[in-house]
Amino acid sequence: MAVLKAGTRFKSAVCASQIMVVKAPAREVTLTCGGVPVVELAAPDAAGGSIDPAHKQGTQMGKRYTNAADDIELLCTKPGEGGLAADGEALVVKGAKPLPSSD
Amino acid sequence: MNLMMILEMAAGAMGDRVAFQNGDDRLTYQQLFDAAGALAASLDDGRTKHLAMLDVSTLALPIGVFGASWAGIPFAPLNYRLTDPELDALIAQLNPGCLVTDAARAARLGAKLVPTADGEYVAVGTREALLETTRAPGARLREAPWSMDPDETAILLFTSGTTGAPKAAVLRQKHLVSYVLGTVEFMSADEADASLNCVPPYHVAGMAAIASSVYSGRRVVQLANFSAETWLETARREAITHAFVVPTMLARIVDALAGQSDAGLPSLRALSYGGGKMPLSVIEKAMKLFPQTDFTNAYGLTETSSTIALLGPQDHRDAFASADEKARRRLVSVGQPLPTVEVKVCDAETGEALPPGEHGLIHVRGEQVSGEYRGRGSQLDAEGWFNTRDGGYLDEAGFLFLEGRMDDVIVRGGENMSPGEIEDVLLTHEGVIDACVVGVPDEQWGEAVAAVVVLSPNAAQSGAGKASVAELQQWVKDRLRSSRTPERIEFWTELPYTETGKLLRRKVREALRETG
Numbered sequence: 001m002a003v004l005k006a007g008t009r010f011k012s013a014v015c016a017s018q019i020m021v022v023k024a025p026a027r028e029v030t031l032t033c034g035g036v037p038v039v040e041l042a043a044p045d046a047a048g049g050s051i052d053p054a055h056k057q058g059t060q061m062g063k064r065y066t067n068a069a070d071d072i073e074l075l076c077t078k079p080g081e082g083g084l085a086a087d088g089e090a091l092v093v094k095g096a097k098p099l100p101s102s103d
Numbered sequence: 104m105n106l107m108m109i110l111e112m113a114a115g116a117m118g119d120r121v122a123f124q125n126g127d128d129r130l131t132y133q134q135l136f137d138a139a140g141a142l143a144a145s146l147d148d149g150r151t152k153h154l155a156m157l158d159v160s161t162l163a164l165p166i167g168v169f170g171a172s173w174a175g176i177p178f179a180p181l182n183y184r185l186t187d188p189e190l191d192a193l194i195a196q197l198n199p200g201c202l203v204t205d206a207a208r209a210a211r212l213g214a215k216l217v218p219t220a221d222g223e224y225v226a227v228g229t230r231e232a233l234l235e236t237t238r239a240p241g242a243r244l245r246e247a248p249w250s251m252d253p254d255e256t257a258i259l260l261f262t263s264g265t266t267g268a269p270k271a272a273v274l275r276q277k278h279l280v281s282y283v284l285g286t287v288e289f290m291s292a293d294e295a296d297a298s299l300n301c302v303p304p305y306h307v308a309g310m311a312a313i314a315s316s317v318y319s320g321r322r323v324v325q326l327a328n329f330s331a332e333t334w335l336e337t338a339r340r341e342a343i344t345h346a347f348v349v350p351t352m353l354a355r356i357v358d359a360l361a362g363q364s365d366a367g368l369p370s371l372r373a374l375s376y377g378g379g380k381m382p383l384s385v386i387e388k389a390m391k392l393f394p395q396t397d398f399t400n401a402y403g404l405t406e407t408s409s410t411i412a413l414l415g416p417q418d419h420r421d422a423f424a425s426a427d428e429k430a431r432r433r434l435v436s437v438g439q440p441l442p443t444v445e446v447k448v449c450d451a452e453t454g455e456a457l458p459p460g461e462h463g464l465i466h467v468r469g470e471q472v473s474g475e476y477r478g479r480g481s482q483l484d485a486e487g488w489f490n491t492r493d494g495g496y497l498d499e500a501g502f503l504f505l506e507g508r509m510d511d512v513i514v515r516g517g518e519n520m521s522p523g524e525i526e527d528v529l530l531t532h533e534g535v536i537d538a539c540v541v542g543v544p545d546e547q548w549g550e551a552v553a554a555v556v557v558l559s560p561n562a563a564q565s566g567a568g569k570a571s572v573a574e575l576q577q578w579v580k581d582r583l584r585s586s587r588t589p590e591r592i593e594f595w596t597e598l599p600y601t602e603t604g605k606l607l608r609r610k611v612r613e614a615l616r617e618t619g
Contacts, residue, residue, distance in 0.1 A: 006277065007104040007251040020108060020251070022284060042248075061116055062289020062318075075284060077112050097442065099286050101298075101319075102375045102401035102410040103312040103347050 001028040009077065010038035013046040017059040017080030023066075023073035031074075033059070034082025057083035057090065065091035104280040106172040106257055106314055107249040110136055113317050116290055122317060124297075124341075125162050125325045130238075132317070135165055138237040140244030142170030145236065146201065147245055153200030153259070155225070156304065157181040157190070157208060159327035163230045164304050165313050166237050167203060172257055172276070173249045176200075179259040179271070180304040184602060189269075193261055196271060196477070199223040203233050253277035258310055259477060260405050271477040272405045274310075281470035282408040283314045285443035292321035298345035299338055301326040301352065306603050308347060308378060308401075311409035321345065331359035335366070342370040347401075349378040349604030350385065357388045366392040377401035377410070379604035380505065380523070382530055382537065383435050390423055402437030402505065404491055406482075408471040412446065412503050414438025429498070435527065436502040444469030446503060447488070448496055451512075451519070459499045462521065464509055465491045494521045511608050513542035515550050518586055522608070525552065525589065528582045534558050534570035539598050540589065541612045553615050554589035557597055591615070 004024035011018045012033035018041065019033070031038045035052025059065070059076040065084050066073050072086050073094065084091040110132070113122070118133035130138065146154065154171040156164065156178070164180075171178035179197055181190065194202060194216065202225050204212065209229045218224040236242065257276045261269040298316055300323050302309040316323045324341050326334060329352055338346065348356070353376055360366055374389070374396050381400065390398060397416035403409040414437055422434040440446040447456045448463040457463045466488045474489035475481045483489050494506040506523035513520050522540035529538040537557035545551035558570055570578075572592045580588045593615070599607040
């Protein structure tokens, strides 16, 4: 459990996924990928561990993930096979209506 | 958050795609990443606190933007059209730092810029040296990762100063990254897509285009010196699919195509414009000349990290095809706010939010909104709203209409009126191709309404569409309150604009004062 900070980067402990925190609530949150808590990007790679089959929906490059309350937003900066969850709630891809290019 | 993260994602997912192209010279995403790392390593001298670039668009520009972000120092693109004394004042604000420019300027400035009393200085280097050292095979990249602190300053942009002395708007990493994440889908461009960039680097649209095109994976073709002919020729040669222009550029492109029924640019899917008021006649002609092209009008400010409202392609077509005057007018609106920002119009005196249809000051709130000037702090109010000082109103459907800067408001006998409202009416007269309305000193009313009008060649001579002072006064009187009728109308052959399409009302006002 930790209070997340916008801009912080994490990696999955059990797959190739990397994420950046875009929006974070003030409360403490346990972020997991593949059912296992994520670790800071700079931390050494954890040995062993495997994806919990219940958290196998995968991450997609460049997609933003959010919870039902829409107070957490993560950006996938590297894709992997594990699925993201916050306090056990699976995060879903934030659907954005494509905008016309303006610049 | 850091712009470098955006480039890292692009380099990781599509490293071999061409990111930027200038003439026949190209940089792939991976090459841009490496060059940014090499530049960041060279900036890591413990002294350099700014990277300024006084140059047209070249491949050194994206390397400079991302290299500075990696090094954790602000990037400041400077306006190469300023006079030397004006530039000196800006450069003094970027000390200690490093200034990259063309060879001729580097020689001139290098001899002139001396260390200040505290021993700090601005080092001068050339664009060629930057390109050569950062692109050298095996160049050493900065070892330290870039900071992810969202509050680091990414870009300092000196605002154009049509109303006063230039000041530096502070765009932090969080503002630019939020803008990109909120408006662009990662790698959404096809590999064959190419966008033509002719906006100068010191314009916020030029900076925003670098970040958003990298994230979308779209090749940017740089065009340093705009002319309608080179724009059309480059667009055809490079099979350009996307482009952004300011209104004066589109007006020149439309002029260059005079007599033709089609621009002959079937590859051009999207043409967006912004940075100033687009005359209805120009956009209507452009829509006929580019029948396959989607048009988007973008409204934004330096202080809001570029676009905050859009009039999209379907909005253009609906307004264009509509017989209803109200719906048709939306073609001169700036569309609706982005889903990621909020816009409200407030009463200029009480500050209270106004209902649709009522005129006031446009306020904006959102994660991309900086509203901060260096040395003056944040101009956001306690609830995070930024007062753009642009006047305007929202219609019932939420379309935003601009009516010019608050500083341009004419106060006649205690009554506030916006020049834009009167200009819009003048522009609907068939003989008028451009108009500028300003307040001039008046003993009786404090200010009087004066107009400078550019007539179409036909109307200027005689015959059909001939527009006299009396006729134009009557034209306005028939459509607006009588206090809005210009007491004075002059005919000029053209109006003064900045090269990025902003009408220089100050110059019109000064000229009228001298001859008044």
